[in-house]
Amino acid sequence: MILGPVADGFLRYVFKVMPAKEICKKQLKITLDPEHAKCPICLNVWHDVVTAAPCLHNFCNGCFSEWLKRSQERRASVICPQCRSVVQFVGRNHFLHGIEEDILQSDSSLRRSDEELVLLDSCSTIKSPLVVSRGKNMSHKRARAQSAEGSGRDLSCPQCDREYGGFQCNERTVHLQCQACSGMMPSRSNAPVPQHCLGCDRAFCGAYWHAMGAAGSDVYPVCNQETLKPIAAHSLTRLPFLAHEKNRHEQDITDKCIRQMGRPLQDVISEWIRKMSNREVDRTRLLLNHSETITSQTYVCRDCYDKLVSFLLYWFRITLPKHCLPQEAQQREDCWYGYACRTQHHNEEHARKRNHVCRPSRGARTP
Ligand SMILES: [Zn+2]
Ligand SMILES: [Zn+2]
Ligand SMILES: [Zn+2]
Ligand SMILES: [Zn+2]
Ligand SMILES: [Zn+2]
Ligand SMILES: [Zn+2]
Structure with a gap:
């Protein structure tokens, strides 16, 4: 990425007409001025950038979280620190986050110290999009009626109308939108149960409303408990669609192995969850946030x-002695590309003839 002054605007993209060969590489030159990528609160290049709506100004997550907290303590509307308009939503901006990283990579003098960043991260409370206000001069009922007509989305939650578990929302309560049912719940720093999935940082209301003893109605969508619960409380009766990179042959083999052992699937999964909890499993390939x-x-x-x-099923298979595999799978050689092989997805015969539950030994660095 090339950095340089831009005459106007926040970002100006310079799309160059490229020769056909280069278009294949999907490369794009972007010129931008780091001055336009700075947080108006701390005056540094954004860190974990969040965007406020409807004005669309950008801030560090930590800086805006502190601003939000102070506004709520004063029981005042949340006003954009840059343009003074009322903020209705705020959320992480993943696209600008990429730009933030590119800028710091291009010019490391703009980087803050690790200590500063740790401090900033400790203040960051915006994980998933927050609904900050329902718009000004709107009663709950009117807001609900309007939003129901307008977008079909309801901006109130059960606790806006009555108290559950000793808590009731007020006009300034910041809300989270559940990613499963689209219902609202208050964003609470001292909630008795988690309101976000730790693996993806998305908000789900199932655990929260269950703990509050609140049920849904036609006015408020509310999930059942299933949408967010402890790993130990989940269960499966079939292999996940994602298992073994979605390779159905390998899934069948794993299925057969487990049946040959005469064990229910969940029993095997629980055993491996225990091993993981005891830190007996290398988590490098666990693609969840906060995986450690x-x-x-x-x-x-x-x-x-x-x-x-x-x-975990990858590890179950990797550690399984060959003689425990079904007959037809015992003689197969490992594919050089292992789990990363692309041919396994479009060539049935290749998928059947080679084992793909193994590390790549070619075309990739082996751990
Ligand atoms: Zn900042
Ligand atoms: Zn603004
Ligand atoms: Zn509420
Ligand atoms: Zn998740
Ligand atoms: Zn929900
Ligand atoms: Zn292969």
Whole structure:
């Protein structure tokens, strides 16, 4: 990425017409001025950038979180620190996050010290999009009626209308939107149970409303408990679709192995979750956020549980002696490209003839 002054605008993209050969590489030159990538609160290049809506100004997650906290303590509307308009939503901006990293890579003098970043991260509370205000001068009922007509989305939650578990929302309560049912719940720093999946940082309301003893209605969508619960409380009766890089032949082999052992699938999974909790499993390939801190008591969503199980089934297969495999799978040689092989996805015969539950030994560095 090339950095240089831009005449106007926040980002100006310079799309160059490239010769056909280069278009294949999908390369794009972007010129931008780091001055336009600075947080108006701390005046540094954004760190974990968040965007406020509707004005679309950008801040460090930690800086804006502190601003939000102070506004709530004063019981005042959340005003954008840059343009003074009322903030209604705020969320992480993944696209700008990429730009933030490119800028710091291009000019390391703009980088802050590790100590500063640790401090900033410790203040960051915006994990998934927050609904900050319902817009000004709007009563709960009117806001609900309007949003129901307008977007079909309801901006109130059960606790906006009545108290559950000793808590009730007020006009300034910041809300999270559940990623499963689209319902709202108050964002609480002292919630008795997690409101986010640790594996993907998305918000889910199942555990929260269950703990509050609140049920849904036609006015408030509310998930059942299944959408967010401790790893140990999840269960599966079939292999996840994602297992073994979605290679159905390998899934069948794993299925047969488990049946030959006469064990229920969940029994095998639970055994491997225990091994993982005891730190007997290398977590390098576990593609979940915070993967190093995950234990059997960590709250995760269904998708993340499936990812975790797929990861554990890889280890189940890798450590299984060859003679435990079904007859037809015992003689197969390992594919050089292992789990990373692309041919396994479009060539049935190759998928059947070679073992793909193994590390790549060619075309990739072997760990
Ligand atoms: Zn900042
Ligand atoms: Zn603004
Ligand atoms: Zn509420
Ligand atoms: Zn998740
Ligand atoms: Zn929900
Ligand atoms: Zn292969």
